[in-house]
Amino acid sequence: MSTFSTPLAAVPPAQRPARFRGRIGRDARSGHYAVPRRYRLHLTTACADGLRIAVGHSLLALDDICPVTFLAAVPDCPGGGHSVLRPLYEASAHRYTGPALAPVLSDDWSGRIVSTHTPDILRDLDRCFGDGRGRLYPCGAEAEIEEVERLCAQGIEAAAQRAGRAGADAAERAAALDVLLGTLAGLERRLAGREFLVGDGLTAADVTVWAALVEFDTVHRHHLDAAAVHRAADHPALWAHARRLTARPAFGAHLDLDGIARRHHARCAGLEAAGSAVQILDWARHAAGAPGSRRG
Missing domain, CATH: 1.20.1050.10 (Glutathione S-transferase Yfyf (Class Pi); Chain A, domain 2)
Incomplete structure (x- = not known):
């Protein structure tokens, strides 16, 4: 994020990014079960959050479990969003008009967003899909x-x-x-x-x-x-x-x-x-x- 980006409080509510905090395997009512190749990451490694997730994904060796779509460094939509992500946002939030921002963890089965929250995404990748040998969040730590x-x-x-x-x-x-x-x-x-x-x-x-x-x-x-x-x-x-x-x-x-x-x-x-x-x-x-x- 740029040092001089617009404060969130100054952005009109209709233009603010929706914040999705779904979890994989935590809530049976959500239907987000830990199924290989069901979920997809949408990342740009030009931002710190996307970089964190990309590195964690590589450390966990999840290429065959959770595919990644890498996005352009500079968003192509007014307001800083990515046009390729807009269908996901519009399917996930009624009448959504805010920016379609990365990172995103999406559900390919439903075509909707699971989470845009970096710490939760990393935890779920580690807990649900890691092989248990090299953990990003070891038990007790x-x-x-x-x-x-x-x-x-x-x-x-x-x-x-x-x-x-x-x-x-x-x-x-x-x-x-x-x-x-x-x-x-x-x-x-x-x-x-x-x-x-x-x-x-x-x-x-x-x-x-x-x-x-x-x-x-x-x-x-x-x-x-x-x-x-x-x-x-x-x-x-x-x-x-x-x-x-x-x-x-x-x-x-x-x-x-x-x-x-x-x-x-x-x-x-x-x-x-x-x-x-x-x-x-x-x-x-x-x-x-x-x-x-x-x-x-």
């Missing part, structure tokens, strides 16, 4: 992973957006940066002497933090001054972790730097700051060993 997910949403994404919107309001910018840098410092401490954020293996916590750092370094830093970006970069364990993950095929193969840049420039109305010249990681170089992606 769910609460800790959810805490990392909250930290990323509030302390990285929201704080970076807030700092970028602050403009000439020095106090507002400083407060937002304090939250951002405090979150990065907390994640840095969590990684001290450890390979992964939660437990002894790769989990959804690592996927979420990686996607948040990609978005920060490719989108949000453009609206921060160089000093702020340097302070964010001063967390060596955290950025080394991101670098290691990028070299893994499940991560690097989905890294669409050109798409992220085009989406950002198409959506963003903010002024760029001195931070735009400061890149923390050379993402393309670290992903160079990963096989090519399947993005459209």
Whole structure:
């Protein structure tokens, strides 16, 4: 999401995206049973949520279980939606006039949307279709992973957006940066002497933090001054972790730097700051060993 995107509260209700929170296998009344190849993902890896789901889908090796339709980086409809998703939204919400946004988990049997909520989608893919050997949400670690997910949403994404919107309001910018840098410092401490954020293996916590750092370094830093970006970069364990993950095929193969840049420039109305010249990681170089992606 662009740092200067329109706040949801400012969007007329009829134009707001519908929020679907169906679950696979949780509610028998919904009819969403865990059947292979019944469900389909619609993703753009140019946004952090789509990137998270794409990586999780690859880690769980679900190509033959839950197909993926990769969408263009830049939506083709007014209001930021994808025309290919509009029939799903219109079939799922009566007289829907809002944007048809990704990510979407749809039910091919009914032609309707199951969920647009990234954490629920990842949990259901893991619980219903994972083979049990490499779990994104291992038993007993769910609460800790959810805490990392909250930290990323509030302390990285929201704080970076807030700092970028602050403009000439020095106090507002400083407060937002304090939250951002405090979150990065907390994640840095969590990684001290450890390979992964939660437990002894790769989990959804690592996927979420990686996607948040990609978005920060490719989108949000453009609206921060160089000093702020340097302070964010001063967390060596955290950025080394991101670098290691990028070299893994499940991560690097989905890294669409050109798409992220085009989406950002198409959506963003903010002024760029001195931070735009400061890149923390050379993402393309670290992903160079990963096989090519399947993005459209």
